[in-house]
Amino acid sequence: MKMSLQALCKIMLLAVTFMLFCHTAAAYTTIEGGDTIVIDDVIDDDIIVAGRTIIIEGTVNGDVVAAGGTVEVKGTIEQDLIVAAGDVTISGTVGDDVRVASGTLTIYGDVQDDVLSATGKTTLADGGYIGGDLSAASGKVTILGDIDGNIEASAEEIDLQGNIGGDADLNAEKISISSEASIDGNLEYRSKSETKIEEGTVGNNVQYTKMEYRDNGGIVSSLLSGLISYLGLVLIGLIGLAIWPEYMKNIAAKTSKSPGKAFLTGLLVLILAFIIAFLLFVTIIGIPLGLIMLITLVVMLYVSRIIASIWIGRYLLDKMGKSSRTMNEMAFGLLVLLLVSAIPIIGGLVYLAATLIPFGNIYMTARN
Template identity: 85%
Template sequence: MKPGLQALCRIMLLVVTFMLFIHTAAAYTTIESGDTVVIDDVIDDDVIVAGGNVIIEGTVNGDVVVAGGTVNVKGTIEEDLIVAAGDVTISGTVGDDVRVASGTLTIDGSVQDDVISFTGETILADTGNIGGDLSAGSGKITILGDVVGNVEASAKEIDIEGNIGGNAELNAEKITISPDASIAGNLEYRSRSETKIEEGVVGNNIQYYEMEYHDNGRIVSSLISGLISYLALVLIGLIGLAIWPEYMENIAAKTSESPGMAFLTGLLVLIVASILAILLFVTIIGIPLGLIMMVTLFVMLYVARIIASIWIGRHLLSKMGKSTRTMNEMAFGLLVLLIVSAIPIIGGLIYLAATLIPIGNIYMAARN
């Protein structure tokens, strides 16, 4: 397997492992607000935050899950940080792992364990520190600070000027390694051309592989896109479970009761609602209602997949003799659903069924 793809597979493995064993605490503290959410006190619990602008200035003695436009961590998070956002800045301290899907990630503070990032750009500033490993899939990756462990990175451009305490596996069209940089272990990299590396920068062996970037780049982009979609759906599912836990579990439990009837009902609901929305758009007075109906359908499609994932995860994990929490079942089931849906023809049919059956059950539950 090519080093770049191998690195991405390891990233996927880390994400899957994390999602399967995501947490065992009893409950989350859910914080909801308008455009801006500010946490400036001490919270002795896990937190889910959703907002356009999220600022964490206080201390959270647990995990933090964030979905927002911009996220700025200035304070302290004692456990994991999980983020899906436009821009993320960590200038404070995260006591455990960081998982990020965002446009940009800037770390100029301290992360005491591993960082996994799927971003447009990842920047470890000269004041930043990662106490574990860095696994990154980005458009551009810049390492100016210190990484205590290993680095596995795939990008279009990688620039290393800081210190890496372990091995480095790099995959990029352009790789720049400063004479002031330091890689204590082995360096294995794949690029379109060899990179000039000053003597003494790499502590052990250097291995170069020539890369056909365009072919590999499309594969890398597809994998990163798929992983970002997966993380985004998991975050949507976590928020849904925090707001409607009993409702989503009850609908998921109905999946195996009358799947044929639910499928046909869901198909009928989707067709009728789409036709009604189009007819409403024809009349000026009906446009607002048509927009509301289209947004409702859009949300329902996502919620349906989350509900199907709960049932799939619960069913498969019970067959494996594992008993786990609903959020773990959802994360595992969603992963299985996305992988299966990639199979030509059959995967599309399964994905369609996993969408329409929950919609049918939602409609029948509402009607009753």
């Protein structure tokens, strides 16, 4: 559960970090659409594309930054692919690095350089190829294809059946290494119990470290952490309702209107806000303004969760035929949101949506 949530929480950090080191936002051609966007021709530029379903069947002679529900790469991307989505499938070719934060990542095709994934599930299918290193933080990692470089993976479960050209550093509760697998370098792994490894599977040294699990302490710690998070958010919510009562209620009412558009808007605004803040820090003179911007951004993300909680609480209480004050709706909705967010993979996606949809609505309301 923790690993899946951690992976989902990295979604913005991954996208922003690698965008900052490549180009500014002005260097990209932006493509926005509705339900489905199909790119089936040649584009000689870097692009940012956002839509519910994105299919790249043509050739992009540059970087691609994509945000959507489903992203499929069937054609060729000559440079980097940076994507935040529900499901990502690569059956074509990516000429450089891949940076993914998603529910699932499946690679059937070729990635010529490194892959960094923060996902619920990462799969390198049979016939799939990674020319560099794989760094994965996922709920489950399955390797059936070939990796020329190293693999560093942290997950709840790791299944290794393919070929690793370098070293393997694995960290999971359950690790299985097939007799068909091969690791040319060293293997270092940490798990609940030792894994059976056939002789000749690992080219060099094998080092195993036993993971220690303290179930009672873990449960108590998780409950305490959850309670503190809940009370902290309730406090923020009460302050927000005291300062902007009508504004927060009005934004909450918009949650069910065009949620897809609001989610993508929130995602893109957050990415661009981090880019602007970074550029302000680079200029030195703009550091104070950059700090103010980052602080404001963090506050607005918390406020977004409060707004989502108001909508959730009101919706559920209405379904139960009960009416209540806004602060009670908020407290009830927050409790439901935190409980749902504890569900592996799905909960993280719900929590992410509950943050970005109101954030997008806040931006669109301010713009209008």
